[in-house]
Amino acid sequence: MRTDPAAWLIIPSTLLAALVLELFPWPDLLDPWQPPWLLLTVLFWAIRRPDTVGMSIAWIAGLILDVALGSPLGTHALLFTLATTMTLVAQRMLLALSMIQQALWVAFLTLLQQAFLLLMDGHASAEKLMLMSLAPALSALLAWPVINIALMNPQRRLERGR
Amino acid sequence: MANLFRKGRGGPVWLAVLVLLSLGLYLADSRLHLLEGVRGWIMAGLEPIQRLATLPSSLWRGASESFHSREHLENERARLGQENLLLKTQMQTFWSIQEENKRLRAALKATRPLEQDLLLAEIIPVQSAPLGQTVLINRGAHDHVHVGQAALAAEGVLGQVIHVGPQTAEVMLLSDGSHALPVRVARSGQRAIARGTGGMDRLEILHMPNNADVREGDLLVTSGLGGGFPAGYPVAVVMGIAPAQSGPFASISARPLAPLNDPREVILVWMRDTTAPLPAETKNTDGAAHAH
Known part of the structure; x- marks a missing residue:
């Protein structure tokens, strides 16, 4: 099965849109509640198109996010790669699950990623750590259906193109 | 291209390569500070994306500013005029004190104070890392911004430049845990x-x-x-x-003293010896400083 050229247009443009969303400034109060749009989009494609979006794309997306957010290079790259690998391993099962169950999975990965980022930073107090890793996980839970609906059309177009 | 990615799928070897690559990047960037150049390129590529992300908020700000009443603007202008007058009056004594300071230093044969150049930068309100307290500004290597440079607000020190792209730079605030x-x-x-x-x-x-x-x-x-x-x-x-x-x-x-919660403008400072050349020729960590 060859990757059709349409995938190389549609998938990067959805990733780009996710990056714009990710950088969109939120009010300070809601700041911890911003869903990890880019990670969710990468994971969406990893579940739906594992032959196209795998670890390498995840790594590149993570690296770009590192620069955009000003975090040490390699941190998001590493975490995106690991989250995508875990998703690819469970890909067949995930594809069969309902959207809610998938949402729980991506929320779990978001929680892990966030906790790791905060621990690495090393300056967070315990309660701040809790809030700041739980909040994005919960919002990932809510954002997953949004991502699914938003990407349904591009994904259908890809399926038809096959 | 596609081939490379497909081969990578699920391969434990490829995973190991990517993990090691990430760790290598991490070490080279945050411990050895070798990758400013790479970061600069990617920052250049990200610029339009950042513009796009701030478009709604800047449109909103533009719209709300254009709806300010004439009276509001008049008041603002009057207030700024008064403030300017007061500052100018204070500056009169400043110049004489500076001259006096120079003379005294010369008399004491003390080292000469460094001259300072200032540049105003604006903040681009995009997201930054979860706990890290950094802001993005609209000046970069093209304006000779360099890593480690002081960034001020009107009230006091704001932080310092930590990464430089061609047109943008990132400023770490004083309050960041690693500052x-x-x-x-x-x-x-x-x-x-x-x-x-x-x-x-x-x-x-x-x-x-x-x-x-x-x-x-x-x-x-x-x-x-x-x-x-x-x-x-x-x-x-x-x-x-x-x-x-x-x-x-x-x-x-x-x-x-600086309003770290909501910094609006950033003033960048260059220090130069009065005998040294202009900042255009001073050392720049990013090789891209030949615009202007």
Whole structure:
């Protein structure tokens, strides 16, 4: 099965849109509640198109996010790669699950990623750590259906193109 | 291209390669500081994306500004005019004091103070890393911004430049947990280090002995030690002093003067020796400083 050229247009443009969303400034109060749009989009494609979006794309997306957010290079790259690998391993099962169950999975990965980022930073107090890793996980839970609906059309177009 | 990615799928070897690559990047970037150039390129590519992300908020701001009433603008103008007049009056004494200072230094054969160049930058309100307190500004290597450069607000020191792209740069705020700045007490000259705590309204003052001459309400200014930072800019006001029960250093906290919560403008400072060439020729960490 060859990757059709349409995938190389549609998938990067959805990733780009996710990056714009990710950088969109939120009010300070809601700041911890911003869903990890880019990670969710990468994971969406990893579940739906594992032959196209795998670890390498995840790594590149993570690296770009590192620069955009000003975090040490390699941190998001590493975490995106690991989250995508875990998703690819469970890909067949995930594809069969309902959207809610998938949402729980991506929320779990978001929680892990966030906790790791905060621990690495090393300056967070315990309660701040809790809030700041739980909040994005919960919002990932809510954002997953949004991502699914938003990407349904591009994904259908890809399926038809096959 | 596609082939490479497909081969990578699920391969434990490829996973190991990517993990090692990430760790290598991490070490090279945050420990050895080798990758400013790479970061600069990617920052250049990200610029349009960042513009796009801030478009809604800048449109909103533009729209709300254009709906300001004429009266509001008149009041604003009058207030600024008065403020300008007051500042100019204060500057009159400043110039004479500066001249006097120069003469006295010359008489004492002290080292010559460094001249300073200033540039105003605007903040691009995009997201930054979860706990890290950084802001993105609209000046970069093209304006000769360099890593480690001092960034000020009108009220006091804001932070310093940590990454530079061609048109953008990232400024770490004073309050970031990994930011430390050499300061001295303006009144007594006692030296210390002001470190961020991660909280926007509190700095820790390190290495201040229990018996140091410092009181609540004292002004802390940059000491200029360690280079890079100009001396004498206000940083924070001492809030609380608790003599340590054990150990030689008191635990002191201070409140930053610059509005770290909501910085609007950033002023970048270049220091140059009066005999040294203009900043256009000064050393630049990013090789891309040949515009203008």
